[in-house]
Amino acid sequence: MPDKILNLFKIKVLSEVCKTNSYRIASKNLYITPSAVSKIIKSLEAEWNLQLVQSTGNSIKVTTQAKQLSGLASNLLQANNEFVDQLFLLNGRNNTAVLQIGSGGSHSKIIMNKLLEFFERSFPKLEYDMVTNNSAEILNFVEKGELDCGIVSGIVPDHVDKELIYNDSISLYAYHKHPLASATISLKEITYPICLREKGSSTRVYVEQFLFEHHIHLQNTKQTGKNDELTDHLCKTQDALQFISDFYYRNSNWNKEYVKIQCREVLIPISVYFITRKNFPFLKLKKHMRSNAFQEEILAT
Template sequence: MGVKAMNFKQCLIFREIARTKNFTKAAHNLYMTQSAVSHAIKDLENEAETQLFERLHRSVKLTPAGELFLKEIQPMIEEFETVEARLPHLEKQSPLKIASCITFAQTQLPQLLQRFRTLQPAASFEVQVFPAAESIARLEEGKVDLAFIEGQIVQQSVEAKKIAEYPLCVVAEAAHLAAELSFHELLEQPLLLRERGSAVRETFESSAVLQGEKVFPIWESVDSQALIAAVKSGLGISVLPKILVEEELVSGRLKEIKIKEWSLTNDITALLRKSRYQSNLLATFWQLLDEI
């Protein structure tokens, strides 16, 4: 029968004997029988093909080979013990990976994360901003833990939770002459819109289709702030979440144009993959969304 391969437990036993210089004390400290400790060291010495302890009358001491072996295993044991001590905290040390739409990332998400960090000081986050389609794809691939999108989704693989809604508004430069337009007149203006596939664009285009109209923007952008800057420069009119332009409207840097018999809102929806393992951190964060 061959010699058993060295294992980590033997190393711990060896270190304890080296520390206490006594098999009986080492066995007591490790909650083991002296026989089990003796057998472990015997197997270790057989594998090393040399004696690691010199047996004295009432104690033991390391042989030169034993001293060398202790020097070799000590860093490994200390590293293992460091990891072992951190083990109960690993979940909290793993960042919560979040994909978010631009609107939520620019408005409510920072406050939400700050509030959660107050409840969970050790929590960390990784936030990336994507269009809805990419956020959903990353969620399904397991690249993010949860996603915030504009609009709604009906998909068997994800759990959806509406957490907010916001109105869309039409904005122009402060000096724009019109205070109110019909929807048809709006479409005749130079339009600065979000990109195709974005929730704001889809909501606006759906509204146009329902009225038998088509939308032809002169500027398309994935960045709402770029559209706001273009509107301020007098390049055209944009349709944006009111929450993003509230400050500009209050300060007079932008002007809201009312559209006759027209009103649109968009939802903010949180998504969680049903089949994904939910850490305590993720479950707590998901529950916090009910309080928004």
């Protein structure tokens, strides 16, 4: 049996799709994009010569064959966890063969897809676990050595080993039918609700810093955190607005129905970095992340 048929990450994707019957929800749970989920499912269909998913307009439906595999996939993932736990006990030490990766915030979701593709090409036998949180928490875990590496946005202290991936900007966006959709306005004049991410997210930190430095007080805010469904609902029913990074907007579903609001004074730059713990062993990976070819590939997405 070919090794690739037991690619545990792909099986994890299949299991999540079977649980949720949705590429979008599965992608959020795995912290990759819906297109990446779709690509992995199609690759499994090609490898196994089975139809796993049927498209039904804007939704999907897993096939009977996929459902039959779903329970076995869950058992396989559980068996892998138990195997690793037992290996830890037998070794009496941490298993350094598993790379611990952190993904922080919406900025890094697109980058993480590219990173996982590179892993599969360059380190086909490398096992990895992915932890998702906001950038501040991922940075903290890497500093403590609890994670090997991560992708974060925002300010990274000088003592942390980092590679700049790209420079981005945060802008204000609204549903395309919003009364301000074609207007140019000052942020100080906006009375519509403005949705804010959770505390600790780099987007919110940079927005709040910008507001403080420019002595701007938002008249009406909504704390929607990571709940994109609630944000979307408020934007469509209450003419709310939201701050999003431009790169993430271009590479997410937000660009289908949302437009950038022209605010005269809003210019909020933010940088995205690949960070590593001390004595990070995968020098080939670090070299790849700093290469012009990789950065050009990211900016072209």
